[in-house]
Amino acid sequence: MLDRRTGPAGEVVLRRHGALLQIIVNGCFLMDTSDGRSERLLVRAALDELDRGAAPAAPRLLIGGLGVGFSLDEAAAQPRWGAITVVEREPAIIDWHRRGPLVEVSGRALADPRTRLVEADLLDHLRAPAPGAAERYDALCLDIDNGPHWTVTEGNGGLYSPAGLAACAARLNPGGVLAVWSAQPSPAFEDALRHSGYRGVRAEEIPVVRGVPDVVHLAVRPA
Structure with a gap:
């Protein structure tokens, strides 16, 4: 265990398991640094979806949930994004990225002048x-908890x-894209x-x- 704190949602723990860093919330495993493919897809798919329509030259992105930083790192690696806003409610997670072990994932992205935390x-x-x-934003990429039907x-x-x-x-520009990460497929959420x-x-x-499989749900606000 590297750190344990009490935040807005209760106990938040950062743990190292071999080469992996893990975030545990109230005793429940939330995420780790083992893969990141689906978190990166969250951002790539949103940009691809924007490009299916009339995407602005420098689209504005909001990422909901900093997590271990894969989505932010993916966004900062793409010069197309004009501005990147990340909203995270856990002070501990923000601190682990700014001054702790998770800087190895997000350090470059947080130093990007387009990034606002x-x-x-x-x-x-x-x-x-x-x-x-x-x-307003052209894309909202949400990775909050484990998705629509498995919140801890x-x-x-x-x-x-x-x-x-x-x-x-209400925060999306017309034609803007909502991308939502989920730990499992959810036809009911698609209906919603x-x-x-x-x-x-x-x-x-x-x-x-x-x-x-992990899933990224995509939807577009009508123009």
Whole structure:
């Protein structure tokens, strides 16, 4: 165990297991540095989806959840993104990236002048009054908890509710892309996206060693 702290969601632990770094929340394994393919796909797929339409020259990206930093690292490696905002509510996770062992994943990305790191609950950030178009985004890439139907932290399910999906749509520019990471496929969540007014709803899967595949759900706010 490298560090243990109490944060907004309870106990947060950073643990090293061999070469891997692991984040544990309230005794439940959340993520580690073993792979990262699906977290990177989250960002790549959002940009690809933007390019299917009339993507702006320098699209603005919001990443919900810093995690171990794979999604942020992927975004910073792509010069197309004009601005990258990361919203993370756990001070401990932010500190592990800025001054702790996770700097090995995200150090380069956090030093990128396009990157802005916001310490806040994602839903609170989305619901805050937007002063203008500068506070809207062309893509929202959400990696909160284990996805729509397997949350380990109380309150995270609200992000995937009709009200949460409406808050996401309100912060997207017309034609903007919502990309949501999930630890398992969810036809019910795809239906919820359609019922919330999104179009082009689909999913991309990443096979895992054991069990069901990781999934990135994609949807577009109508122009």
